[in-house]
Amino acid sequence: MVEGILAGLSTAFSIQNLLMVVAGCLIGTLIGMLPGLGPMSIIAIMIPIAIQIGDPAAALILLAGVYYGAIFGGSTSSILINAPGVAGTVATAFDGYPMARQGQAGKALTVAAIGSFSGGTIGAILLMGFAPGLATVALLFHSAEYFALMVVGLAAIAAFAGSGQVAKALMMTVLGVMLATVGESALFNAPRFTFGVYDLQSGISFITLAMALFALPEALYLVLNPKRSEREGNDGGKIANLRITREEAREIAPVIGRQSLQGFFIGVMPGAGATIASFLGYAVERNIAKGEDRAKFGKGSIKGLAAPETANNAACTGSFVPLLTLGIPGSGTTAILLGALIALNVAPGPRLMVDNPSIFWAVIISMYLGNVVLLILNLPLIPYIAKLLEITRNYLIPFILFFTMMGSYIGQNNATELLLLTGMGLVATIMRMAGYPLAPMLIGFILGPLLENNFARAMNLTDGISFIWQRPMTLALLVFAVVLIFLPSIRAGFARLKGDEAARGD
């Protein structure tokens, strides 16, 4: 192993490869900021260039740099304009955007950068130590457990909702899952719920829904209420203030530690990786937090921003475990990387570590490098990125609207998406006015297909729903999900009891 690490070090630290990391991070960050171009599409676009390089280690290092850069770039648009371009950064917008609105955009970006850095680095360390062992554990998870895991993910939504909002949050989740069933799915090659509309056959795209639910209502709110665009304390001084105080650092350190571990282990399991990791990370931290801290979640909590950012980067690193050790891609992005690897004449799998140790280790070392370079590149850039928010309203709003439309148009090259976007955006705005939470809908939409596919597979394997009690792990996860749903009401009940006692005491 030591020999391998040394070989990897010497490969990764060649001048050519260092340049590759820098270039990859820069390209990834810049393109990743455009909503609609997530890591998956950017890597797909970069593959021809990577193949032309010829050297597999250098190509992979470039792609890994692009990957990290794109994830960070995606967080930027979530934080600044509430437009999450990738499923993994949806949870980042929950607290990142409120922070930006309070004039703390610079700080929010810094926390995101630090969270990503720590998550990625700790993930890489874990990857080095556990890769071979974890690969076998990940295989223990069958479709039944994945189904149960998705149910836990959906149930965790109840944890996002405030008191009295649980029913509404569940309603939005159901609506999201329903929207996800529109169109053709991979399992049954017949269109469902398209009501004869040809353009719905390919379903509603994630990016269109994300833009319609987050960015568009926000832009419309800004139009409706001009006072909203005047940020609190927007005197130019605060945006530049990106230092984190010592107390804040102490506050987020345990969050980053926990979420690096949790995110990594969720990422190892082939499946929704970074997305699930970020949602669960947010939900867990919100449940652990006490009193005032918990009330701050969703209103610009620094912990609520650090949790999903750390978890999603740790999960991205974790998703390399099945790819490099088993040759199984755990996510769309790693699937594209797998394609690139094969095109470069490298076959990932159990033999990779033995046959091509320098490639295996060079990739892992380049993960550290990528994270460091990203931090060095981006920290000085943050004040300038945050300045974007100081553009006057008359220019900012048309540009936000335009970018949301570009986001949903580039992906599908279909102008009908834009009509869908406008229609759903209007509905979403009305729902937001009525006090319905919109995030659960998007989570339902993302997890819905995964839930159904795994449910179907488990049902087909056991010819019925007997898998629920035949597999203890599934049962345990499902019980956990039920507990999660009822936790808020149980808690409220306890609080009421306590309140009654206090009242009697008086």
Add this chain to the structure above:
Amino acid sequence: MTLERAIALVFILICLIYGYTAFVVMEASILPFERNLAFLPNVLPKWLSVVGVLVGLAVLIQSGSGTGGQTADDDIDIGNLRQYKLGQAVLLLVLMIAYALLLRPVGFLTTTTLFLILGAMILGERRYLVLVPVALLSAFLIWYLVQEVLGIFLRPWPWFV
């Protein structure tokens, strides 16, 4: 009736239509040999429609008690929509629809430039000497990035060019 309850009612209606499709329409289209399969395309939709109606009813009952529906301080007060710039918002939405319909036939550069100029004008921008160059330049830059650098096709000019 509050907007909150109205939305819950509409949602229940949607669930009923969805459920009808799942229980009746899709059931009829299942082929004979498929009936033995454990999992069919309408298994999850059936569950969803039932759960949806239940949850919708729960929201309907809860929102009546007056505890729900409290919005944060900086949110829009729906009881008094007239104090907001509704006109601008509607115009911008119309502009977006126009953009969607014109993007393909008229081409990316023209529609985008027009969208940015008109959008800013709706919001009250009157410094045309700044606005027009900014719109032109950004439209071109984004087109260049997407089409030439990234290689994603975007028709730049109207169909007759």
